[in-house]
Amino acid sequence: MAKRIDATNVTAYYGGFKAIEDINLTVEPKTVTALIGPSGCGKSTFLRSINRMHEVLPGARVEGDLTIDGQNIYDRDVDVTAVRRMIGMVFQRPNPFPTMSIYDNVVAGLRLNGVRKKSILDEAAENSLRAANLWDEVKDRLGKPGAGLSGGQQQRLCIARTIAVEPQVVLMDEPCSALDPISTLAIEDLMFQLKDRFTIIIVTHNMQQAARVSDRTAFFSIERTGDPGRLVEYDDTQKIFSNPSVRKTEDYITGRFG
């Protein structure tokens, strides 16, 4: 069920500002791909253009082709909500819905898309929470507000909420940057498990994290402030971190710049 993603000449704008230019890369199914690079290089912009979240901002638009198993998600007749249901997203800051309980948060995606049957919702809630390694911690307080959990738990709740709608790709935008090392470890473990079912793309500033969790790594960079971000190098994670073929990548991962 996991899908393959092909980006061809993807260019994204914020109004008149070109944030990324001509990104070409292919993500294989059931792999973890890490996007790394200095701040402002367009990793998040690229990530957000994969499930058409980029265009939510006023004036933002994307050019180029982005295909999921051969289907271009930027075609005119594509339903945005269908794209987003197929490609879930976890954000930098945990964003559980404050008016909903833990249970309601997990099944929010299903319920808001018209699933009413209690048995289906119950099953999805338990499965997703188990998959997010959160079930044991919250099973006795499913009715309590999701915002009352710790930061790490909230983030796992958001992951559970995302996988409850059975997406095929999961995008993660620096999911651990607001979390402590133990919660980060929990989420990294989770990514290993989820890899069996989903294609995962993760943006991270933490290079150890990229080296630990990903199969492939894409390095983005900009020439100078104001220039669009470009894909500098994209290869197996092992190769990027041991023997990168571009000098700039080496400089970045060894800490000489960025």
Add this chain to the structure above:
Amino acid sequence: MTTSVAPRPTRPPDAPETLRARRLPRYAPPAVALAALLVAAALAYGTGAGGPVLVVVAAALLYLVGLFAVANVVEGRRAARDRLWSALIHSAFVLAVAPLASVVWTLVSRGAERLDGDFFGTSMNNIGARDPDGGAYHAIVGTLMQVGIAALITVPLGLLCAIYVVEYGRGRFAATIRFFVDVMTGIPSIVAGLFVLAFWVLVVSPVFNDGRPGFSGFAAALALSVLMLPTVVRSTEEMLRLVPAPLREGAYALGVPKWKTILRVVLPTALPGIVTGVMLAVARAAGETAPVLLVAGGGAAINFNPFQDNQSSLALFVYQQAGDASRYAPARAWTAALTLVALVLVLTIAAKLLSRRNRLGR
């Protein structure tokens, strides 16, 4: 021989050498207050200028000056200024609350006289100038109906308008709507009343009323909704803007359509604030007299039909009784005013509780 001398660390001249400082004893402020009161009383009554109000005002000023002076000598300038400003802020609070407390006290003390079953059970029908009884039942019914209908009109309209402006509106059209909503906020209530009189009572309603102008509670509700609408739109707009963008994106990322995101995520998050805004509008509308007088006409009898014939309201009842020649009328006016305040209070509390019931307890 040149040896570079390390620059001596410079200290700002007033840097404290110690963390301890002299503090005024705890009894100092009350003592200063007492002294200020005594001095003020001696001055006021000694010079014959007299009057308790003068004593209190003079004592307050003396207290501020005295406290500053004493603190300046004992604790130093910074601490003295701190004391002066916190004393000023507390005085401002007392000044702001005093009229409110005074209003509540006046209402309760004067309104209690007619707080009886008759007042809430009967109307002013067939009550003459010499009759001590009579009540505001018809006015309570009128207020509830008019404000209720106005809220039924305003809340959906105002919510939709605010949702359009915040979530969908782009460019000049949305900016224009915002501008006119702001302008509407400042419409005097008598103008709203005249508008409904000219538009609804004299022109539209005669069509359904055999050509006679249709003064009615519904017309009053229309006028009140003209007044309520901008308040509801503005406060809802502010509350919707406070809902963090990541919540909307979180819902979009689950494949939830925009309208459903607004309905099920954004609105519930903003609900308590929206309810507060609606209740502010309701409170304002319930207190309006002029539009009701113009388009519902008032009346002494109970009228349960808001679409036919004159209706009164509590505010209008207060206005009419306060200007009435009967010696029993002022007491009715006070009790009606008390009832109006209590009614708004109860409605506000009820709305707050309802909007909170769906919220999850922490």
